[in-house]
Amino acid sequence: MSIVFSLTEGIKSMAKARLATMLSISSITFTIILIGIFALFSLNLHSWIKQIRQKIEMEVFLKIGTEEKQIKSLQTTLSQIPGIDSISFISKEHAAKRFNSEFGEDVYSILEFNPFPNSFRLTLEERYQNSEGVKKIQDSIKNLSNIDEIVYQQPLLITIDRYVNIVYLIMLIASAVIILIAMMLINNTIRLTIYARKDIIQIMRLVGATEGYVKRPFIVEGILQGFIGSLAAMLIVLYLNKLIKNLFLPQLIENYQILALLIVFGTIMGMVSAYISVGKYLRNI
Amino acid sequence: MIQLFNVNLYLQNKQILRHITFKIDKGEFVYIIGPSGAGKSSIIKLINFATLPDSGTVIVNQYSSAKIKNKQIPLIRRSLGVIFQDFKLLYDRNVFENIALALRVTGAKKTDISKRVLRVLTEVGLSHRRNYFPRDLSGGEQQRVAIARALINEPFILLADEPTGNLDPQSATEIVEILERINHRGTAVLMATHNYSLIKKYPHRTLIIENGVMQNQ
Numbered sequence: 251m252s253i254v255f256s257l258t259e260g261i262k263s264m265a266k267a268r269l270a271t272m273l274s275i276s277s278i279t280f281t282i283i284l285i286g287i288f289a290l291f292s293l294n295l296h297s298w299i300k301q302i303r304q305k306i307e308m309e310v311f312l313k314i315g316t317e318e319k320q321i322k323s324l325q326t327t328l329s330q331i332p333g334i335d336s337i338s339f340i341s342k343e344h345a346a347k348r349f350n351s352e353f354g355e356d357v358y359s360i361l362e363f364n365p366f367p368n369s370f371r372l373t374l375e376e377r378y379q380n381s382e383g384v385k386k387i388q389d390s391i392k393n394l395s396n397i398d399e400i401v402y403q404q405p406l407l408i409t410i411d412r413y414v415n416i417v418y419l420i421m422l423i424a425s426a427v428i429i430l431i432a433m434m435l436i437n438n439t440i441r442l443t444i445y446a447r448k449d450i451i452q453i454m455r456l457v458g459a460t461e462g463y464v465k466r467p468f469i470v471e472g473i474l475q476g477f478i479g480s481l482a483a484m485l486i487v488l489y490l491n492k493l494i495k496n497l498f499l500p501q502l503i504e505n506y507q508i509l510a511l512l513i514v515f516g517t518i519m520g521m522v523s524a525y526i527s528v529g530k531y532l533r534n535i
Numbered sequence: 536m537i538q539l540f541n542v543n544l545y546l547q548n549k550q551i552l553r554h555i556t557f558k559i560d561k562g563e564f565v566y567i568i569g570p571s572g573a574g575k576s577s578i579i580k581l582i583n584f585a586t587l588p589d590s591g592t593v594i595v596n597q598y599s600s601a602k603i604k605n606k607q608i609p610l611i612r613r614s615l616g617v618i619f620q621d622f623k624l625l626y627d628r629n630v631f632e633n634i635a636l637a638l639r640v641t642g643a644k645k646t647d648i649s650k651r652v653l654r655v656l657t658e659v660g661l662s663h664r665r666n667y668f669p670r671d672l673s674g675g676e677q678q679r680v681a682i683a684r685a686l687i688n689e690p691f692i693l694l695a696d697e698p699t700g701n702l703d704p705q706s707a708t709e710i711v712e713i714l715e716r717i718n719h720r721g722t723a724v725l726m727a728t729h730n731y732s733l734i735k736k737y738p739h740r741t742l743i744i745e746n747g748v749m750q751n752q
Contacts, residue, residue, distance in 0.1 A: 255639055262627075450625055450636075456583075457684065458613035459640035460606070 252463065259450075260470030267443045271475065274439035278479025279486070281432035282516045286487035288421045289508050295417065297503055299410055303379035308372040308387065308402040309340075316368060316396040324396060328370060331390045333378035340369045367398060381407040429519065436475060436523035437530075440468055444531045451535045461532070468528045469521060476520020480513045487512065536561050536723065537582055537692065542591035544577055544747075551577045552747045555591070559692070559725060564718045566734055567727045569744035575727035578744070579694045582725070583617055584608045596691070613641055616685030616693040616722075620700035622677045624669040624684075630656070631665040634684045641688065655683045659713060675706025682713055692723040699730050711737050 264271045310328070312321065321339070328337050340348075345366035346357045357364060378387060384407060388400050444451070454464050488509055495502040537559040544552040552574045559565050567575045580586045581593045584603060593600040598611050624633050634652045643651070656662040659679040669677050678698055685693055695714060699707035711726075711733050718724045728734070734741060743750040 252639075252642060449623070453623055453625060453636065454640055455609075456612065456617055456623070457637035457640055458609045458611075458688070460609045463640055 252466070256466040256470045259467035260474055263443045263447055263467055263471045264474065266446050267439060270439040270442045271471075274436050274475050275479040275482075277432045277435040278476055278516055278520060279483045281428045281519075282480040282483030282512050283486050284428055285425050285515070286483060286509070286512045287490070288425055289512070290487070290491060290503070290505065292418065292421060293505055293508065294503050295414070299414060300376075302406070302410065303376075306374065306379055306384070306403055306407065308374070308384065308391075308400060310370040310372065310391055310397060311399045311401070312368045312370075313396050313398045314367055320396050321368060324394065325370065327394060328372070328391070331387060333375050333383055333387050335373045335375045338371045340371055342366045342368050345369065381411050433519065433523040433526075436472060436520060437527040439475070440472060440524050440527040441531050443471060444468065444528070444535065448535050451532065465525075465528045465532065468532075469524050472520040472522075472524020472527075473517055474520070475524075476517040477513065479520070480516020483516065484509050484512045536596060537725075538592075538594040539578070539581065539588075540592045540594070542581065542588045542593060544574075544581065544586065545589050546577075550747060552581075552588075555744075555747075555749050557742055557749060559723055561691070562718070562721050562723050564715070564724045564739040565726070566739055566741040567725065567744055568729055568731070568734065568741055570729060573744045574747040575744060576696050577747075579617065579696045579725070579727060582692075582694060583615055584611055609640075613688050614690055616682075616688070616690035618678065618681045618685050618693070618695050618698050620697035622669070622674075622681045622701075624677055624680060626669050629666050629668050630661065630672070630680050633669065633680055634687055637684050637687045651687060652683075655687050658686065659683045673706065674702050675709055678702060678706070678710050679713065682710070682717075686717065686722075690722060692725060693717060695724065695726040695728075697727055697729075699728065699733065704732075707733060708736070 312324070316324075325337060325339065328334060342364050345368075346364045349355075349357050349366065357366070372387070374383065374387065377383060381404070384402055384404070388402075391397060391400055451464055488504075491502065491504055495504065539555050539557055542552055542555040543550065555574075555578065567578060569575055577586070581588060581600070582595060584593075584595070584598075584600070587593075587600050587603075595611055596614065598607060603611075625636070628636075631652055634655060635648050638648045638651060653662055653665070656665055659682050661676060661679050661683065664672060664676065669680065672680065678701075682693075682698075693714065698714070699710055702710065707730060714724050714726065715737060741751075
């Protein structure tokens with residue numbers, strides 16, 4: 251009964267301050283669209299970076315003249331180092347063949363001997379696929395005997411680690427700012443509806459309504475604004491995602507869980523800002 | 536039942552009530568008279584706990600202003616009926632809805648609401664006007680709607696703040712007659728007024744207040 255009353259009064263309240271309600275819903279829609287875009291962008295960025303990191307390999311070159319027995323012992327040692335996912339041995343003959351297939355020339359016809367050293371190619375476990383993890387593995391390997399050089403794509407890793415966090419941070423700050431702006435607009439709408447409905451508030455108090463009962467329609471109003479605004483935003487983000495995927499980026503990820511979360515987030519945002527403003531403005535009535 | 540003991544009240548640094556002491560017994564009809572601004576409405580606000588005294592004590596049934604908690608105030612108000620000179624009706628809903636609101640806030644059942652609203656509307660002679668909006672009613676009828684709303688929760692006292700102030704003499708008489716009827720059935724009435732002819736016609740214990748001071752306490 252009380253829920254029906256709160257819902258009816260909440261809708262009446264929105265209808266009474268139509269312009270402010272529209273502004274408030276639009277601001278929620280705008281906010282949630284941006285947050286949705288940020289979320290999907292982060293998701294795609296994360297997946298793209300993960301793919302890059304997975305491709306990162308370390309090549310450990312052995313000193314010329316390392317004997318087979320020493321190579322075997324070194325492989326056993328490497329397999330015990332934490333963070334190394336797989337080890338494949340590249341013999342100097344295999345390296346020469348690879349040179350041949352990559353450059354189309356036989357190394358023996360150029361130099362009359364095979365200059366390539368034996369090497370191990372290492373792939374890394376996921377949590378070591380960053381500059382810090384790679385450094386740790388490098389430190390564990392570099393002092394082993396018969397190691398000549400360790401090669402990996404260090405600059406790429408450093409770039410990823412440095413800039414990705416900055417991008418995430420910028421998106422986080424931008425989200426916080428627009429959420430704050432949207433909450434201020436909802437706050438303003440609730441303030442207007444409270445003043446537009448001060449008669450019923452006074453009468454409800456006069457006839458013995460509890461403060462919770464008086465507040466509830468305004469909280470419902472905030473929830474409805476949040477829900478309507480974020481539902482519209484979710485549909486727009488979904489449409490944009492499909493459009494971009496079809497037109498430019500077929501590999502773009504669609505994530506319906508994130509889209510559903512946008513509605514939950516928008517609704518909670520509406521409720522929280524209404525709760526704050528009701529507490530603030532009802533005191534003056 | 537209602538007792539004010541040595542009550543002082545200030546509003547914006549101005550003393551509105553000075554050392555007010557009086558008591559209203561169960562089922563009594565009491566007038567408070569005095570010129571505008573004398574403090575009559577403030578006394579009604581104190582009894583309704585819309586305001587608390589700066590010193591002294593207001594006691595309504597078992598509740599005392601000295602110990603009252605905010606969450607108890609709505610409960611007291613459900614046992615008090617209040618009507619005003621300006622009716623304080625909601626003009627965007629009909630007579631039935633105006634009265635039903637007072638029951639809805641108490642969490643009453645829907646079926647119960649219809650029955651009780653119709654009963655109280657019959658008491659004030661307006662059951663045929665239940666679907667009318669307040670703006671389609673005369674001043675006297677609007678005040679009867681306000682009385683019906685005040686009575687819906689069966690209060691032990693009806694507080695009437697200048698209830699005839701906006702009405703023509705005939706409507707004013709009708710309103711006081713309704714209040715008399717309510718009082719005969721056992722509900723106490725405290726009526727603030729400066730309509731002396733009505734007091735002469737329907738005499739009851741009368742408290743006189745001037746400049747915030749009770750003249751005959």
